[in-house]
Amino acid sequence: MTLKLRLAHLYPKLMNIYGDRGNILCLERRCRERGIAFELTELGLGEKLKPKDYDLVFIGGAQDREQRRVAEDLAKVKGKAIREAAAKGVVILAVCGGYQLLGRHYRIAEGEELPGVGVFGLWTEHPGPGAKRFIGNVVVEWAGGTLVGFENHGGRTHLDAGVEPLGRVVAGFGNNGDDGGEGAVCGNAYGTYLHGSLLPKNPRFADHLIETALRRRYKYLEMAPLDDRVEEMAHAAAVRLATRRGIISV
Amino acid sequence: MRRIAAIAAAKAAAALSQRLKVGGGTALPGLLAERIDPDIVPEMARRLGQGSIIVTGTNGKTTTARLLRGIVRAAGLGVVANRAGSNLMRGIAAALAEAARLDGGFAGAKRRLGVFEVDEATVPEAARALKPRLVLFTNLFRDQLDRYGEVEHVAALWRDAVRQLDRSATVVLNADDPSIAGLAQVSPGPVLFYGVEDTSRGSGGLEHAADARWCPSCGSELAYSTVFYGHLGHWSCPTHCRVARPSASVVATRVELDAEGTSLAIALPGGEISAPLPLTGLYNAYNALAAVAAASALGFGTGAIARGLGSFTAAFGRQERMNVGGRRVQVILAKNPAGLNEVLRTITAGGADVDVALFLNDDIADGRDVSWIWDVDFDLLAGKARSLTVSGNRAWDMALRLKYAGLDSLSQVEEDAAAALRRALRATPEDGQLYVIPTYTAMLQVRELLARWARRPAFWEAEK
Numbered sequence: 015m016t017l018k019l020r021l022a023h024l025y026p027k028l029m030n031i032y033g034d035r036g037n038i039l040c041l042e043r044r045c046r047e048r049g050i051a052f053e054l055t056e057l058g059l060g061e062k063l064k065p066k067d068y069d070l071v072f073i074g075g076a077q078d079r080e081q082r083r084v085a086e087d088l089a090k091v092k093g094k095a096i097r098e099a100a101a102k103g104v105v106i107l108a109v110c111g112g113y114q115l116l117g118r119h120y121r122i123a124e125g126e127e128l129p130g131v132g133v134f135g136l137w138t139e140h141p142g143p144g145a146k147r148f149i150g151n152v153v154v155e156w157a158g159g160t161l162v163g164f165e166n167h168g169g170r171t172h173l174d175a176g177v178e179p180l181g182r183v184v185a186g187f188g189n190n191g192d193d194g195g196e197g198a199v200c201g202n203a204y205g206t207y208l209h210g211s212l213l214p215k216n217p218r219f220a221d222h223l224i225e226t227a228l229r230r231r232y233k234y235l236e237m238a239p240l241d242d243r244v245e246e247m248a249h250a251a252a253v254r255l256a257t258r259r260g261i262i263s264v
Numbered sequence: 265m266r267r268i269a270a271i272a273a274a275k276a277a278a279a280l281s282q283r284l285k286v287g288g289g290t291a292l293p294g295l296l297a298e299r300i301d302p303d304i305v306p307e308m309a310r311r312l313g314q315g316s317i318i319v320t321g322t323n324g325k326t327t328t329a330r331l332l333r334g335i336v337r338a339a340g341l342g343v344v345a346n347r348a349g350s351n352l353m354r355g356i357a358a359a360l361a362e363a364a365r366l367d368g369g370f371a372g373a374k375r376r377l378g379v380f381e382v383d384e385a386t387v388p389e390a391a392r393a394l395k396p397r398l399v400l401f402t403n404l405f406r407d408q409l410d411r412y413g414e415v416e417h418v419a420a421l422w423r424d425a426v427r428q429l430d431r432s433a434t435v436v437l438n439a440d441d442p443s444i445a446g447l448a449q450v451s452p453g454p455v456l457f458y459g460v461e462d463t464s465r466g467s468g469g470l471e472h473a474a475d476a477r478w479c480p481s482c483g484s485e486l487a488y489s490t491v492f493y494g495h496l497g498h499w500s501c502p503t504h505c506r507v508a509r510p511s512a513s514v515v516a517t518r519v520e521l522d523a524e525g526t527s528l529a530i531a532l533p534g535g536e537i538s539a540p541l542p543l544t545g546l547y548n549a550y551n552a553l554a555a556v557a558a559a560s561a562l563g564f565g566t567g568a569i570a571r572g573l574g575s576f577t578a579a580f581g582r583q584e585r586m587n588v589g590g591r592r593v594q595v596i597l598a599k600n601p602a603g604l605n606e607v608l609r610t611i612t613a614g615g616a617d618v619d620v621a622l623f624l625n626d627d628i629a630d631g632r633d634v635s636w637i638w639d640v641d642f643d644l645l646a647g648k649a650r651s652l653t654v655s656g657n658r659a660w661d662m663a664l665r666l667k668y669a670g671l672d673s674l675s676q677v678e679e680d681a682a683a684a685l686r687r688a689l690r691a692t693p694e695d696g697q698l699y700v701i702p703t704y705t706a707m708l709q710v711r712e713l714l715a716r717w718a719r720r721p722a723f724w725e726a727e728k
């Protein structure tokens with residue numbers, strides 16, 4: 015039986031700001047190299063999401079103007095389906111702006127409150143136009159190893175009590191620059207501020223998402239190891255750069 | 265008195281940094297001048313008999329400003345200009361102090377025109393201080409977001425700056441860039457549009473790197489009949505709002521590009537000119553067109569414009585050619601996805617066997633965030649590149665990106681810049697052409713090495 019990963023990419027034209035294309039390319043490549051078929055569906059404004067049609071849902075980052083349009087579409091068109099998908103255990107990866115919008119709400123710099131989807135028990139607020147942006151290289155200690163990436167966000171994210179972060183910040187700011195947490199995990203939904211792009215340089219995390227997504231439908235699944243020498247070199251170089259510059263190293 | 269002290273201090277600092285070979289450093293003289301006399305820019309700019317013009321935009325402002333200076337000189341005027349890249353207020357202050365006499369006046373003040381390249385975020389402050397008679401906006405690309413916040417933020421700054429211009433000030437706008445063309449709506453004075461009419465270089469769809477696809481008026485998704493590069497093209501808003509690319513009065517009617525240069529035919533109100541340029545790539549056709557449009561708005565004749573363009577030599581690092589160890593080396597700055605896509609298209613247009621060295625750094629001047637390389641279509645090099653050397657402190661990020669473009673067996677990582685250049689030169693056959701494509705800080709490094717090796721041809725191989 016040929017395995018197939020069905021990926022829904024939400025708002026590819028609106029939410030594509032920080033090399034999010036790299037995440038899609040990575041999922042596709044790591045499936046194809048293992049003989050797993052890969053089916054990509056792009057869903058823009060006004061297009062409905064059918065939860066049962068997908069194994070993995072990805073949403074990337076955007077600027078404020080785009081984020082407002084997306085928040086509106088999430089409220090009217092896709093929000094309920096995303097909650098259903100999350101409840102069914104569909105894997106969700108939400109990066110940066112997408113992460114913020116999948117929380118309960120996001121108060122933008124001008125004070126306006128954008129409603130969120132509520133997949134993650136968290137809320138985000140931007141302290142105002144003059145506030146310091148969290149910009150720089152990040153290293154995170156995650157359950158499956160280190161994650162590397164780049165963050166660039168004005169919003170501060172606060173997790174509800176009992177919600178687990180994706181990892182602990184080793185270098186960088188993370189959710190709010192304060193509590194040492196980065197990202198969030200709720201069931202099979204993963205949220206993070208890391209781009210760079212995130213997945214190519216973090217092949218173990220990419221594989222974790224693929225494997226979790228496919229396990230729901232396939233009992234017999236073998237994730238053959240791939241030649242990740244270049245990936246590991248890039249990962250190690252990113253760790254060195256982030257910690258050598260001593261942003262907040264421990 | 266304060267003004268004289270400011271000018272003297274700036275001149276002394278400039279002379280000193282030149283003597284110490286702190287090469288091109290205009291930060292200190294400008295900072296000193298501004299510190300001693302905070303009004304130095306407005307006060308000195310007032311004394312320029314021909315006034316000032318501002319050139320700004322994400323891509324091409326250095327080259328465009330240089331082309332424009334050539335035209336201004338060909339028209340018989342004297343120029344006061346900041347150095348390439350010194351485009352903050354202190355760079356402008358330094359340029360004014362350096363050009364001035366000690367008494368604060370300018371020699372031949374009546375015939376002097378200030379031509380200033382201005383950083384995107386510095387436009388409001390520069391416009392207030394210089395009171396320019398013309399502001400030229402080239403384009404607005406997603407570039408170094410971590411430095412400027414967001415593209416939208418820059419667009420908002422520009423709208424405010426334009427709104428506050430004097431009614432006599434002309435705004436020269438790229439009609440093919442929707443977010444630039446939209447500035448016409450807020451200009452209190454005359455507006456001149458330029459654009460490319462020759463659609464033979466265009467394509468039907470937006471590439472992945474494109475960013476401004478949204479209507480500047482209503483925010484709907486734009487439709488394009490032709491795309492030239494990035495989000496530049498013939499656009500229109502398909503909804504009820506009906507905003508569309510304005511018709512331009514200075515237009516490129518013919519654009520011919522090859523790996524050696526560009527041949528342009530430009531129609532403008534006073535006639536038509538043909539311009540052969542030693543610059544490659546469609547983005548340089550836009551730079552030339554922008555300079556011609558500004559010159560036309562200033563009232564220069566076609567003769568001076570053609571002579572000025574003819575006098576051009578490539579701007580610092582933007583596209584530099586050297587001869588090193590028998591290889592022709594061309595250095596082309598990489599800034600953002602749309603620009604780099606166009607560079608890759610240009611260097612692969614001539615066919616196979618292309619030798620390339622890519623340098624990716626992540627200092628502030630390069631953009632700290634390297635995710636933009638994932639929006640570049642490196643697949644363009646597949647089947648075309650013969651050798652591919654990768655360097656810079658983010659070399660492994662680039663190597664990984666190239667792996668995804670199917671170029672992993674070809675690309676060789678050398679983190680050290682000198683070692684990388686040496687490898688790239690060796691991989692290029694004698695009499696061959698090597699394209700060196702660095703980000704900004706890598707360009708400074710590469711340029712110095714190449715200049716040294718070009719002077720001492722025997723040493724590039726031996727030198728450690």
Ligand SMILES: [Zn+2]
Pocket residue numbers: 479480481482483484501502503505506507
């Ligand atoms: Zn519209």
